[in-house]
Amino acid sequence: MSHYFQEDMPWLLITFAMIGKLAITASYGTVYVFSAEQFPTVIRNVALGASSTCARVGGILAPYVNLLADYWQPLPLLIFGVLALTAGLFSLLLPETLDKKLPDTIEEGENFGK
Numbered sequence: 001m002s003h004y005f006q007e008d009m010p011w012l013l014i015t016f017a018m019i020g021k022l023a024i025t026a027s028y029g030t031v032y033v034f035s036a037e038q039f040p041t042v043i044r045n046v047a048l049g050a051s052s053t054c055a056r057v058g059g060i061l062a063p064y065v066n067l068l069a070d071y072w073q074p075l076p077l078l079i080f081g082v083l084a085l086t087a088g089l090f091s092l093l094l095p096e097t098l099d100k101k102l103p104d105t106i107e108e109g110e111n112f113g114k
Contacts, residue, residue: 062080
């Protein structure tokens with residue numbers, strides 16, 4: 001990514017890297033709380049475990065996306081950017097949990113947010 005910035009402006013690269021780290025840290029802290037609120041009590045542990053497993057698989061595959069830069073330099077940035085924006089847009093479809101009783105049964109979970 002450093003070849004997208006001029007050599008005499010390393011502060012710009014550092015600024016963008018720190019903003020990215022801040023966003024990752026903020027989302028990592030909230031994803032487990034928000035995920036736990038989405039699942040009914042009876043399946044919450046299993047669902048969180050499955051979600052965590054999917055996240056770990058993504059973490060395993062992510063470094064290999066950088067190898068795609070051999071084919072086209074901006075491709076890894078494009079893939080990560082599109083995936084991040086897509087995930088952000090899909091998160092807008094999740095139901096609001098503020099001041100609502102969280103679901104205890106699967107039936108309540110199916111009706112949650114409707």
